[in-house]
Amino acid sequence: MQLNAALQAATELLTESASAALDAEVLLCLVLQKQRSYLRTWPEQDLPANLALQFWALIEQRQQGTPIAYLTGYREFWSRDFLVTPDVLIPRADTELLIELCLALIPTDKPCKIIDLGTGSGIIAITLAAERPLAELTGTDLSLAALAIAKANAAHHQITNVQFYQSDWFTSVPDGSYQLIVSNPPYIAEHDEHLQLGDLRFEPRSALSAAESGLADIRMITKQAYPRLESGGYLLIEHGYDQQQQVQRIFNDCHYQQIQTITDLAGLPRVSYGQRHTTTN
Numbered sequence: 001m002q003l004n005a006a007l008q009a010a011t012e013l014l015t016e017s018a019s020a021a022l023d024a025e026v027l028l029c030l031v032l033q034k035q036r037s038y039l040r041t042w043p044e045q046d047l048p049a050n051l052a053l054q055f056w057a058l059i060e061q062r063q064q065g066t067p068i069a070y071l072t073g074y075r076e077f078w079s080r081d082f083l084v085t086p087d088v089l090i091p092r093a094d095t096e097l098l099i100e101l102c103l104a105l106i107p108t109d110k111p112c113k114i115i116d117l118g119t120g121s122g123i124i125a126i127t128l129a130a131e132r133p134l135a136e137l138t139g140t141d142l143s144l145a146a147l148a149i150a151k152a153n154a155a156h157h158q159i160t161n162v163q164f165y166q167s168d169w170f171t172s173v174p175d176g177s178y179q180l181i182v183s184n185p186p187y188i189a190e191h192d193e194h195l196q197l198g199d200l201r202f203e204p205r206s207a208l209s210a211a212e213s214g215l216a217d218i219r220m221i222t223k224q225a226y227p228r229l230e231s232g233g234y235l236l237i238e239h240g241y242d243q244q245q246q247v248q249r250i251f252n253d254c255h256y257q258q259i260q261t262i263t264d265l266a267g268l269p270r271v272s273y274g275q276r277h278t279t280t281n
Contacts, residue, residue, distance in 0.1 A: 001052065003028065004043035010059045023068055027058045030072055067199040077123045080130070082153050087145035088121040089207050090199055094264050095184055098238050098271050099127050101262060102182055105234055106132045113176065115140065115228075117169055117183040117221055120207060122150030122162075124182055129154075129162040137162035140173060143206070169217075170224045177233070181225045184238040185217040186210040215246055222254050229276040236273040244269035 001009075007024050014020035025036050028047075031054045032038065047055065058071055069075040069090045074083055077091035078099055084090055102124075106112060111134045116125040119139030129137040139162060141147050147164050154162050167173050188209045194200060195209060210217040218237055225235045235256065239247050244261045251259045256274025264270035 001047050002044050003039055003047055006047050006052070006055065007039065010055070013059055014062060016065070017062065023062055024059070026068060027062065027071060028055055031055045031058065065198075065201060067202055069199075070202060078127045078131075080127070080157060082121050082123050082126075083149055083156065084121055085145075085149060086202060087143060087204060088149050089184075089203050091121065091123045094270055095123065095238060097262060097264050098124060098182060098184060098236060099131075101236055101271060101273065102128055102180060103131055105180060105236075106135060108132065108134075110134060111136060112179040114138070114180040114182065115173070115178050117181065117225075118142075118185050118207070118217075119150050119164065120146050120184075122153045122164070124184065125150070125162050125164075126154050126157055126159050128182075129159045130157060133161060135161060138173070138178075139164045140167040140169070142166065142168050143204070146204075146207075169221055170228060173228075177228055177230045179230050179233045181221075181229060181233070181235045183221050183236075185221055187214045187218060187239045187243060189214040213246075214240060214243065215250065218243075218247060219250050222250050222256075226254050226256065226276060231276060232278040233276050234273055235276075236271060238271050239269075241268035241270065244272065247272045 010024035011020045014023055017023050025039060029036055031051045061071060067090055069084050070086055074081045075091045078096055082091055113136045114128060115138040117140050119125050119141050122139055125137045125139035139150055144166055147166055150164055165173055186207055186209050190209045190211060218239060248259050251274040257277055259274040261269045261272040
C-alpha cells in the first residue's frame with residue numbers, strides 16, 4: 001500500500017476523532033521516523049509491511065480513544081517537547097498561562113526559590129528553570145512513576161537547577177521558604193461526566209479529580225503554602241473555569257492579599273493567585 005492510500009484509509013477509520021487526518025499523519029510519521037513534509041514529497045512511496053503492521057496497530061489504539069500524546073510518547077509545551085506516558089497528565093495550552101504569570105513575577109537577575117506542587121511530567125518546574133536559570137526549582141509529586149518522567153524530562157533538556165521530591169504536597173518537603181509556589185492540582189469533581197470523555201478517560205484519575213467538588217486539594221495547598229511563602233511571596237493555582245469564586249474565597253480565608261484571577265485564551269477564569277502579607281521593618 002502506498003503512503004497516500006494508507007493515510008486515506010486510516011483517516012476514514014478514525015471517525016471519532018475531530019482531527020482524523022492529522023492523527024493519521026502523525027502516527028504514520030512516527031513509524032516512518034520522518035517529518036510530515038515527507039508524506040507530501042513522497043506520497044506514492046510504498047509502506048513496508050513491517051511498518052504497516054505498526055501503523056495499523058497504532059490506528060487501532062487511536063480508534064479506541066488512546067490519546068495521540070500517549071501513542072507518540074511526547075507533547076510540546078512552551079516550545080519544548082516533553083516525554084509523557086499514561087502515568088502523567090498530557091500538557092495543555094491552558095497551563096502556559098500559569099507559566100506566563102510566573103515569569104512575570106520571577107526576577108531575571110537574581111536567585112529565587114520556587115516550588116511546583118504536583119509536578120507530574122515536570123513541565124512547569126522544568127520550563128521555569130529553563131527560562132530563569134538563576135532560580136532554584138523544586139518539583140514534588142506523590143507518584144514515583146510521575147517523578148521518573150519528570151527527571152527524564154529534566155535530563156533531556158539538560159536542566160540542572162531543579163530537584164524533585166516524592167511528597168504529598170508539602171508533607172515531605174524539607175524546611176524552607178519560597179518566593180513562588182505554583183500548582184496545577186487535581187480540580188475536577190469526582191463524579192464529573194467529563195472524566196468519561198476524550199483524553200481524560202486515559203489520564204491518571206488521581207491527577208485529575210479531587211473531593212469536595214474538586215476543591216479539596218486546592219484547599220490543602222492554599223493552607224499549607226501560606227507559612228512556606230516568604231514575605232511578599234505568591235501562590236499561583238490553576239483551577240476549573242467555574243471555580244473562581246470558591247478559589248478566591250479559599251485564598252481569602254487563608255489570609256492571602258492582592259487576590260486575582262486571570263482568564264485563559266478562551267476568556268475563562270483559569271488561574272488564581274495571591275500574595276503573603278508583606279512585612280515591613
